[in-house]
Amino acid sequence: MPSVNKQQILAEASTWLMRLQERELSLEELEQLQQWQQQSPLHQKIWQKALLLQTKFSDVPLDIAIPVMQKVGHSSTQSYKKYLWLLAFLPLCSGLYLASEQQQWLADYRSGVGERKRVVLPDGGMVLLNASSAIDVEYTDRQRTVVLRKGEIWIETQHDPLKRPFFVSTRQGTAQALGTKYLVKMMPEYSQVAVTQGRVQVSPHQSQQQQIIETQQQLSFDARHISKVRPFEESNIAWTKGFLMVNEMTLKDFAERLQFYQKGMIRVDSEIENIKISGSYPIDDLEKVYAMLVQTYGLEIEKYAGGYWTVVQQAK
Structure with a gap:
């Protein structure tokens, strides 16, 4: 040619x-x-x-x-x-890239689409990054800080001989560990904290308000306000075990969650976007996820552009 x-x-x-x-x-x-x-x-x-x-x-x-x-x-x-x-x-x-997006690219640790990454901290603690997440690790003589630049992390803290406080900082505020295992997820307008062991103190950046979260509790907060404490939901940490766990979630929202684990785009036909999805889906095997959707909900999956574009529609 x-x-x-x-x-x-x-x-x-x-x-x-x-x-x-x-x-x-x-x-x-x-x-x-x-x-x-x-x-x-x-x-x-x-x-x-x-x-x-x-x-x-x-x-x-x-x-x-x-x-x-x-x-x-x-x-x-x-x-x-x-x-x-x-x-x-x-x-x-x-499109234009904001400074925060540049920080994500230049962060100390970052995970790609469909990737979960385990990071061992200088004091022996551990951070697990969900897909498409980024953190900076800032340890000084006075405190230990993990700055969440993007996405979602699971933290297991360790005892520090220097007795320095441990913080996770997000765009909206901080979550200080009081000897704990907990999850922090940052969204554009708010952050979410869920605790499975120990306690965490949440402090919004633009408020004097503080709230301690006990074991098996969770809450959300923005830069000024803290929500009511709610019971812990196991689905929040299912990704740490390789699953996306949902209950009565719309297919549209489910596809948005699944997007973190798939390279390319997922499109849901508007006629079926409100179908309610429930179950546990393996995020490391997306072909199995699609097969489960086809079998359980009578859907049809079409792939275009060499697999880059996935269309979810009603079976014909």
Whole structure:
């Protein structure tokens, strides 16, 4: 195949990849993309390489990505390689990255999509990061702090001979351990703390209010307010054992939770998004999760764009 055709395929692939990042494609568009891939083995090869590179670099901040793009663009003499690198970074050009997102990329420890990571702290304590999470570890002579930059973590603290207090800091406030095992999850507007052993003291950043959470309790808080203490729910820590446990959750919300463990996008047809889902689903085996949904709820799973786009719909 002439090189000019290869460059044309690369340009078309970049257009499709941009569309995937910008918005949800209609079923008609997804079928068009499928037909485009099937035009030749080279179409399929270029698309797979584009998806692989996009997955690796899609969360790189602009101040890191752009210099790399420029370097590759100026130094590469092979347009094939140059186009593939540009494909990888195209999604970055469609939006602005905030300082907090740059902090996530540069954090001391971070986990990717579908990855859980165990971190041993300097004092022997342990932090388990859920998928797509990031932390900084800041130990000084006066205190021990784990800064949650993104996502969700499970903490098991250890006795400190120096008797330094242990804190988890989020965007909304702090959760101080009083000899404990506990979970901290940070959302855009609030944080959640759940305790299975010991006690935790929660302190919002913009309030004098404080609340101690006892064993088998949980609560949520934002920068100014603390919710009422509620009984601990086992589903909160099911991910630490490799499961997503839900009870009467809408299919739409379930897909959003599942998104943390799948590379690519999940789309739920609007006609079935309110179906209630219950059960325990293995987050390390997404094909089994989809098989369970098909068998239990009569759904149909279609994959497009080389598996990058998953559509959940009613079985025909």
